[in-house]
Every structure is written in C-alpha cells, then in structure tokens.
Amino acid sequence: MSTQPVQQPAWAALTAHRTSHATTSLPALLAADSTRPERYTAQAAGIALDYSRQLIDDDILSSFEQLLEQQDMKGWQAKMFGGEAINTSENRAVLHVALRGSYNGPDANIPLEVSENQSKYFTFAEAVRSGEIKSHSGEAFTDVVNLGIGGSDLGPRLICHALADKAATPRVHFVANLDPTEMQRVLMGLNPGTTMFILSSKSYSTMETQANAEAANAWLSAHFNADAAATASIKAAHFCAVSNNVKAVSGWGISLDRCFSLPEWVGGRFSLWSAVGLSIVIAIGEKGFRELLAGAHEMDQHFLNAPVRENLPALLAILGIWNTDFLGAQTHGVISYSERLRYLPDYLQQLEMESNGKCVDRDGNAVTYATSPALFGGLGTTTQHSFFQMLHQGTHLVPLDIISISAEDNIKSYDGDTRAEDLLLFAKAQSDALAYGIEALPASLRDAWQAKPSYSHFPASRPNTRIHLEHLTPSTLGALIAMYEHKTFLQGVVWYINSFDQWGVELGKVMFGAMK
The missing domain is CATH 3.40.50.10490 (Glucose-6-phosphate isomerase like protein; domain 1)
Known part of the structure; x- marks a missing residue:
C-alpha cells in the first residue's frame, strides 16, 4: 500500500x-x-x-x-x-488520457462523450478554416484570438507556435495577461472585421479571461460604430466559447451552438486535448489534431506497458x-x-x-x-x-x-x-x-x-x-x-x-x- x-x-x-x-x-x-x-x-x-x-x-x-x-x-x-x-x-476522475483513446475503464459512455464533443468542435473549426463561417460583415475570418489563461492558454500556445509551419489561414493568436498591453499588441496588427475570438474558460469564472473578452468586444464595437442592437449581433458573429458554464456564456451573448464543453474529469493543465484545443484545430486542422492525439496515445501505451x-x-x-x-x-x-x-x-x-x-x-x-x-x-x-x-x-x-x-x-x-x-x-x-x-x-x-x-x-x-x-x-x-x-x-x-x-x-x- x-x-x-x-x-x-x-x-x-x-x-x-x-x-x-x-x-x-x-x-x-x-x-x-x-x-x-x-x-x-x-x-x-x-x-x-x-x-x-x-x-x-x-x-x-x-x-x-x-x-x-x-x-x-x-x-x-x-x-x-x-x-x-x-x-x-x-x-474527480483524471481522464485526459480518454481524450486520446486511452481509457481502460468500464463506462462505455466516456468514449461516446469524447467522440461527440470532438465532432462538434472539429466541425466548427473546419467551417472557420474554410470560410463557411463568416464575420459580421460577411467576410471569412483571417485571424482567431484565443482568450484564456493557464491551462486554457499554455498548451494551445505551445502547439500552435511549434507547428506554425503547418498552419494555414486563419492565423491564431493568444492573449492571457490581464495587463492590457498584451491584447493591444496582438490586436494592433489585426482587422476587427475579420477577427474571431475564442473565450476559453471551463468555469467562466476566470476574471482575466472575462476582462479580456469585454475588451475585445469593445474593440469590435468601436470598429463597427455599433449601437446596442448591433453590438449583440457582432458579438454573436465574432465570438465562440469553450466553457462548461453554458448559462453564463449564453447570458453574455454567445450562442449555444458556438459553446463547446469539456468533461469535468479533465483538469485545466491537461485540457489541450479537449475542446480547449479548438485554437489548435483551427491552426493545423482536424487531421493534424488527430495526429497530435495519436502521438499522445502511443506514449500512453508505452507508459502503461x-x-x-x-x-x-x-x-x-x-x-x-x-x-x-x-x-x-x-x-x-x-x-x-x-x-x-x-x-x-x-x-x-x-x-x-x-x-x-x-x-x-x-x-x-x-x-x-x-x-x-x-x-x-x-x-x-x-x-x-x-x-x-x-x-x-x-x-x-x-x-x-x-x-x-x-x-x-x-x-x-x-x-x-x-x-x-x-x-x-x-x-x-x-x-x-x-x-x-x-x-x-x-x-x-x-x-x-x-x-x-x-x-x-x-x-x-x-x-x-x-x-x-x-x-x-x-x-x-x-x-x-x-x-x-x-x-x-x-x-x-x-x-x-x-x-x-x-x-x-x-x-x-x-x-x-x-x-x-
């Protein structure tokens, strides 16, 4: 023992x-x-x-x-x-390994849950990459900014930078710091009319991410010179979310079909394999993300055996x-x-x-x-x-x-x-x-x-x-x-x-x- x-x-x-x-x-x-x-x-x-x-x-x-x-x-x-x-x-269970096909337990619902969640954010990411999902002004998105901190930032940031040579449009950027300087420097080279934001916060209680989302929304509203009604429409077009707090996210103005959840048994610092990796899928595509999962699965099996x-x-x-x-x-x-x-x-x-x-x-x-x-x-x-x-x-x-x-x-x-x-x-x-x-x-x-x-x-x-x-x-x-x-x-x-x-x-x- x-x-x-x-x-x-x-x-x-x-x-x-x-x-x-x-x-x-x-x-x-x-x-x-x-x-x-x-x-x-x-x-x-x-x-x-x-x-x-x-x-x-x-x-x-x-x-x-x-x-x-x-x-x-x-x-x-x-x-x-x-x-x-x-x-x-x-x-709580600790099952980030299930996200890459390494679950060995008896619950058949877990692999199904993983597959269903992946299908949702894979489909959305590919639609953003292809230009099928468009901005408020009807244009394809050229840039995506991930707003997260800790586990909602560090893993995706590492992978998107490491595999940047395999990335295509749209370009993916990251803002984590509460200090407005980081966001200002990221946004200064972007076109608000073709920029999407991922609000990534499992609990939607992380104040740094909330504050940066408000700043991003203000940046978009200023660009479109929007009134209250238009601001809501712009937010709906230019934001998506990774969060389990659906009520709070939808209350802020992000539609439910753009909110992607992750299981409670995935801890933040182990979450890049989940919907938190939406920015990764947008950067390198579903095929690249599946290869990432496959490499992790191979290491899982090596570790076990x-x-x-x-x-x-x-x-x-x-x-x-x-x-x-x-x-x-x-x-x-x-x-x-x-x-x-x-x-x-x-x-x-x-x-x-x-x-x-x-x-x-x-x-x-x-x-x-x-x-x-x-x-x-x-x-x-x-x-x-x-x-x-x-x-x-x-x-x-x-x-x-x-x-x-x-x-x-x-x-x-x-x-x-x-x-x-x-x-x-x-x-x-x-x-x-x-x-x-x-x-x-x-x-x-x-x-x-x-x-x-x-x-x-x-x-x-x-x-x-x-x-x-x-x-x-x-x-x-x-x-x-x-x-x-x-x-x-x-x-x-x-x-x-x-x-x-x-x-x-x-x-x-x-x-x-x-x-x-």
Missing part, C-alpha cells in the same frame, strides 16, 4: 546509495563503461532519451524499480486510466526524484535547441509546479521531503549567453533536460545554411561540457585550458538528459507532452501527493476578491 515514500525500504536503500556514491563523478561513470550511452538510452514514439549523463547507476535504478513497486505505480496507473476518482480532494528501464516517463520521474530528494537540487532546467519549442518551459512550469508543488500528502499530513523543484528554461543557443555561466560554474546543482530535433527537420534559409547542424552540435557540446568539464575537450585544447588560472575551473558532473526528436510533427509533439504529463503523474504517485488539485491558485483569487 502506497504511503509517504520515506517509510518505504527502497527509500532507505536510496539514501544509502547517496552516501556511498557521494564522491562518484560523471566522468568516472562514463569512463568506466563504454556501453553506458547505449545502455542508458531509451526510445519510444519518435523520441530518444539519453540519460547516461545523470549521476545514477544500475544499483540506484534497481532501488527505484523497487520504490515504484512499493508506491504501487501499476495500481495508480490502473486507477487513472480506469477512471477512478484519484483527485480525491475534489472527488514498457518496463521501467525502457519507460521514458518513468525514467524522467526517477531522475527528477533522485536529483531533488537525494542530490539536493532545488531547480530543474529545460533547454530546447529549437525555436519551435520556445513555449515548452512555460507549459511545463504549470504542468509540474502546479501539479506537484505540494507540502501535504494525500492524507493531509505534512511531507518531510522535497517535492516539485522550481522549473525554468529557455532556448539554446541564446541561454548559453545568459545563465549557462551559472550552470557550468555556479554553486547550485541544476539538472537539465536538453532537447533537440534533427537538422534535417529544421528550416534552412539558403543553400549552405548550416545553422540547424550547429544547433545539434551545440546541444551535444553543452551536454558533454556540463558532464565532463574540460575533459570533454580534445587533448591540445585541454592542455591549454589547464594552464589558465583557477577562475577557469569547471566542477563538471553537472547532470543532464538529452531528449532528441528526429522529426517535430504533431505526433511526436503529442508524445513529448504526454511523456512529461506521465512523468509528473508518477512523481506525484511516489511523493504520495495529489497532483490534480491547485489550492494555491485558488487562494490568490479569493484574496483578490477580498481586496477588490
């Missing part, structure tokens, strides 16, 4: 490993075993994960396999995929727990050597920190161990010229995920353009430099570096995981996101916390209301 992990025998074994491995270095681990890079690489769904540059060995992995068994990994997987209410504080040492989400969860709870890391970095994955760290910040930033366990008891580290990130190579100095020579241990895509899958602007190849080389070079320090250099360069003063010293042994995609497609992107979802879920299982509520978010809202 799962409980706080510190009470499990495997946790004690891992603590002993930490003591016995206190002086182990990555250069030594890599030098001692020429097969380590091959043995410590796992692949699934178009993703290769090389964790050979992590401060971990076979004995530690064996103890983690035991810990996952003692914390009932398989049991919790069955509960989630079977539709049990594992979000116990809110008595692959043994731990070949299981990408399980390995990421293990590495995170080892670095956080045993090596003392308080932060985790995600560096992507692909502009198309610019918004991945933003998305993962919510996914991981909102899910696992908890100090009480499932039974309401205080935890005595670290849970979610602070997650940050950015783009290589730009981050190499900002905070990589601290990663290499700072006093804090900062484990990294270094993500790359193949050079062939990158954009080339002219004949002989080698920047895509250089990105790949930089990803490998930084991974090696963090792990080996100056030992990664060729002998001639190493000798010259060793002659430098002490301020050029590199501690090395900086743990990092290489994650590589041969192609960045809707399918591999879906698999990448699902991989991180399952990592987050499994870490919550081990830490014995509820990864699916977010009371820290609610407190700030209540405090704002009290001060208003």
Whole structure:
C-alpha cells in the first residue's frame, strides 16, 4: 500500500546509495563503461532519451524499480486510466488520457462523450478554416484570438507556435495577461472585421479571461460604430466559447451552438486535448489534431506497458526524484535547441509546479521531503549567453533536460545554411561540457585550458538528459507532452501527493476578491 515514500525500504536503500556514491563523478561513470550511452538510452514514439549523463547507476535504478513497486505505480496507473476518482480532494476522475483513446475503464459512455464533443468542435473549426463561417460583415475570418489563461492558454500556445509551419489561414493568436498591453499588441496588427475570438474558460469564472473578452468586444464595437442592437449581433458573429458554464456564456451573448464543453474529469493543465484545443484545430486542422492525439496515445501505451528501464516517463520521474530528494537540487532546467519549442518551459512550469508543488500528502499530513523543484528554461543557443555561466560554474546543482530535433527537420534559409547542424552540435557540446568539464575537450585544447588560472575551473558532473526528436510533427509533439504529463503523474504517485488539485491558485483569487 502506497504511503509517504520515506517509510518505504527502497527509500532507505536510496539514501544509502547517496552516501556511498557521494564522491562518484560523471566522468568516472562514463569512463568506466563504454556501453553506458547505449545502455542508458531509451526510445519510444519518435523520441530518444539519453540519460547516461545523470549521476545514477544500475544499483540506484534497481532501488527505484523497487520504490515504484512499493508506491504501487501499476495500481495508480490502473486507477487513472480506469477512471477512478484519484483527485480525491475534489472527488474527480483524471481522464485526459480518454481524450486520446486511452481509457481502460468500464463506462462505455466516456468514449461516446469524447467522440461527440470532438465532432462538434472539429466541425466548427473546419467551417472557420474554410470560410463557411463568416464575420459580421460577411467576410471569412483571417485571424482567431484565443482568450484564456493557464491551462486554457499554455498548451494551445505551445502547439500552435511549434507547428506554425503547418498552419494555414486563419492565423491564431493568444492573449492571457490581464495587463492590457498584451491584447493591444496582438490586436494592433489585426482587422476587427475579420477577427474571431475564442473565450476559453471551463468555469467562466476566470476574471482575466472575462476582462479580456469585454475588451475585445469593445474593440469590435468601436470598429463597427455599433449601437446596442448591433453590438449583440457582432458579438454573436465574432465570438465562440469553450466553457462548461453554458448559462453564463449564453447570458453574455454567445450562442449555444458556438459553446463547446469539456468533461469535468479533465483538469485545466491537461485540457489541450479537449475542446480547449479548438485554437489548435483551427491552426493545423482536424487531421493534424488527430495526429497530435495519436502521438499522445502511443506514449500512453508505452507508459502503461514498457518496463521501467525502457519507460521514458518513468525514467524522467526517477531522475527528477533522485536529483531533488537525494542530490539536493532545488531547480530543474529545460533547454530546447529549437525555436519551435520556445513555449515548452512555460507549459511545463504549470504542468509540474502546479501539479506537484505540494507540502501535504494525500492524507493531509505534512511531507518531510522535497517535492516539485522550481522549473525554468529557455532556448539554446541564446541561454548559453545568459545563465549557462551559472550552470557550468555556479554553486547550485541544476539538472537539465536538453532537447533537440534533427537538422534535417529544421528550416534552412539558403543553400549552405548550416545553422540547424550547429544547433545539434551545440546541444551535444553543452551536454558533454556540463558532464565532463574540460575533459570533454580534445587533448591540445585541454592542455591549454589547464594552464589558465583557477577562475577557469569547471566542477563538471553537472547532470543532464538529452531528449532528441528526429522529426517535430504533431505526433511526436503529442508524445513529448504526454511523456512529461506521465512523468509528473508518477512523481506525484511516489511523493504520495495529489497532483490534480491547485489550492494555491485558488487562494490568490479569493484574496483578490477580498481586496477588490
């Protein structure tokens, strides 16, 4: 029976490993075993994960396999995929996996509900894309602006940016911030007569989204110089909604046939696979969205069936727990050597920190161990010229995920353009430099570096995981996101916390209301 992990025998074994491995270095681990890079690489769904540059060995992995068994990994997987209410504080199932065909429970109505909902917003999205649905002035929409925040913004924003090369008209934009500057800068390049807005708020109680919807409505009314009657007609033509609060949405003036709901068992930060992904369908089409779902489904099945040492989400969860709870890391970095994955760290910040930033366990008891580290990130190579100095020579241990895509899958602007190849080389070079320090250099360069003063010293042994995609497609992107979802879920299982509520978010809202 799962409980706080510190009470499990495997946790004690891992603590002993930490003591016995206190002086182990990555250069030594890599030098001692020429097969380590091959043995410590796992692949699934178009993703290769090389964790050979992590401060971990076979004995530690064996103890983690035991810990996952003692914390009932398989049991919790069955509960989630079977539709049990594992979000116990809110008595809800956690079934975002059902949206991509991975439900294993007995309720035949769930797949039917998913199919019916998808059919509605797929049909609407295709009608917007084709120009069948027209604006107040009878024109096809050229631009769509998603008004949402948190889970109603970060996932769709990530995917639409990553797959922008596959997008067609209309163009899709995003506004989340209450600060009017973001909306002003998005709208300043758009034509009100051909712009549609998606009001995306599951509960329709998110004040940032409501405020931005009012601002968008005012922008449209000013353009059409509309009176009250015309304003209602304009709103009906230029707005649609993703919300379960049908009464409030229709009361605001959005017709019911333009309101798309999502099941209660889909949490906000896991909702991009639902009608919250309407902006994605408009951007890349139904076919592209189905490929996204298919990639996530493939990762779901891998997570359920692959043994731990070949299981990408399980390995990421293990590495995170080892670095956080045993090596003392308080932060985790995600560096992507692909502009198309610019918004991945933003998305993962919510996914991981909102899910696992908890100090009480499932039974309401205080935890005595670290849970979610602070997650940050950015783009290589730009981050190499900002905070990589601290990663290499700072006093804090900062484990990294270094993500790359193949050079062939990158954009080339002219004949002989080698920047895509250089990105790949930089990803490998930084991974090696963090792990080996100056030992990664060729002998001639190493000798010259060793002659430098002490301020050029590199501690090395900086743990990092290489994650590589041969192609960045809707399918591999879906698999990448699902991989991180399952990592987050499994870490919550081990830490014995509820990864699916977010009371820290609610407190700030209540405090704002009290001060208003």
